[in-house]
Amino acid sequence: MKNKIMTAAEAVADIKDGASVMVGGFMACGTPEILIDALVKKGVKNLTVICNDAGVPGRGVGKLVSSGQIKTLIASHVGLNPEVAKRMNTDIEEDKLECILVPQGTLAEQIRAGGAGLGGFLTPTGVGTIVAEGKEVINVDGRDYLLEKPLKADFALIRGSVTDQFGNTTYNGTTRTFNPMMAAAASYVIVGACEIVETGAIDPNNVVTSGIFVDAIVGGETPWQI
Amino acid sequence: MADIKEIIAARVAKELKDGDVVNLGIGLPTMVANFLPEGVNIILQSENGMMGMGAAAEKGSEDVDIVNAGAQYVTVNPGAMFFDSATSFGIIRGGHVDATILGALEVDQHGNLSNWIVPGKMVPGMGGAMDLVVGAKKVIIAMQHTQKGAHKILKECRLPYTAIGVVDMIITEMGVMEITSEGIVLTEINEGYTIEEVQTATEAELIINPDLKQS
Numbered sequence: 001m002k003n004k005i006m007t008a009a010e011a012v013a014d015i016k017d018g019a020s021v022m023v024g025g026f027m028a029c030g031t032p033e034i035l036i037d038a039l040v041k042k043g044v045k046n047l048t049v050i051c052n053d054a055g056v057p058g059r060g061v062g063k064l065v066s067s068g069q070i071k072t073l074i075a076s077h078v079g080l081n082p083e084v085a086k087r088m089n090t091d092i093e094e095d096k097l098e099c100i101l102v103p104q105g106t107l108a109e110q111i112r113a114g115g116a117g118l119g120g121f122l123t124p125t126g127v128g129t130i131v132a133e134g135k136e137v138i139n140v141d142g143r144d145y146l147l148e149k150p151l152k153a154d155f156a157l158i159r160g161s162v163t164d165q166f167g168n169t170t171y172n173g174t175t176r177t178f179n180p181m182m183a184a185a186a187s188y189v190i191v192g193a194c195e196i197v198e199t200g201a202i203d204p205n206n207v208v209t210s211g212i213f214v215d216a217i218v219g220g221e222t223p224w225q226i
Numbered sequence: 227m228a229d230i231k232e233i234i235a236a237r238v239a240k241e242l243k244d245g246d247v248v249n250l251g252i253g254l255p256t257m258v259a260n261f262l263p264e265g266v267n268i269i270l271q272s273e274n275g276m277m278g279m280g281a282a283a284e285k286g287s288e289d290v291d292i293v294n295a296g297a298q299y300v301t302v303n304p305g306a307m308f309f310d311s312a313t314s315f316g317i318i319r320g321g322h323v324d325a326t327i328l329g330a331l332e333v334d335q336h337g338n339l340s341n342w343i344v345p346g347k348m349v350p351g352m353g354g355a356m357d358l359v360v361g362a363k364k365v366i367i368a369m370q371h372t373q374k375g376a377h378k379i380l381k382e383c384r385l386p387y388t389a390i391g392v393v394d395m396i397i398t399e400m401g402v403m404e405i406t407s408e409g410i411v412l413t414e415i416n417e418g419y420t421i422e423e424v425q426t427a428t429e430a431e432l433i434i435n436p437d438l439k440q441s
Contacts, residue, residue: 079350
């Protein structure tokens, strides 16, 4: 079997300018910092980043906001990172950040649909609001729903608590967040793992993301230091 | 006199029943958990992937992998479960949350809610709020009655909606209001306020419940 374990620089080598990148986590809890750092170091530009939020300055996707590498951010909440508003409103064209806000449940389900082969789904969330603009409204048994389409990406950056050499991954606590859906919805999936173990060392009952989804594994992810 | 936020949180707590699955918004709603009547135990759902959330983690014994929706370190209660975000919002949209308690920028007499954006000024995003108010069985708005005197309980919301026709109840420092098909019914008034004062602080016309309770 192919060896998937590599350095962070090797893992992000194919991420080029203009790529779409999904990033797991919620307010950076469950975000692979080691992979974000590698992207910052690589310096690729004009990325489309799909993540629940914009992290905070210095943490999670916040680092990519600060470095000006994101062209379009698709997220549900950006209010805890003041740099986002600054970059959205800047007059300097090359620093300008486009932000597409999506209800969190819709975003999670769009990514799930992307990885699950669905053409979309119907949700009551957003009916009658600006989220509904330009979207088809379908009435089922007397209730209106919005047709929301699936989301896919070129890459996904996933954070694993324990990952085996095949890529089977477990997630501790609330780090699971968007990680399992993103692992299925992206063409190339990189896990930043806190711990790498021999294949077979994780009880199959506890595996959340199968190694079949995982293309690259990078060790050395460390839990956030308070 | 107790803090206004504590008065509101304590009154909201009385709406919750033993065993209810509840999602609390950030800020004032989080305080509701501190005022639950004796014998009432609720199960807290946290949108970032947790059922059975416990109290804030004590300094020095935090688990950095366990946070609430405000990214603060918390504990879990016996019987808790972690899940991914798609499952979390399946629980929320699927009607498995008995009550959600949130703040608001504006609420109107039709039960419409605006609490996520002030165009041109504040664009934080809706987070999980749109899903929560559409999916929860009961939506309680817990907030100060006015924004420094400016009306928040309106005939029609002026800010972009979070959702339409979803609010069941509004609880403020002045009293308790229920949204009905006829409009907003004042069901309870707090000590120290007159009906006239509550009406003056409310743009929408209040229907006064004949059995108006004083509390």
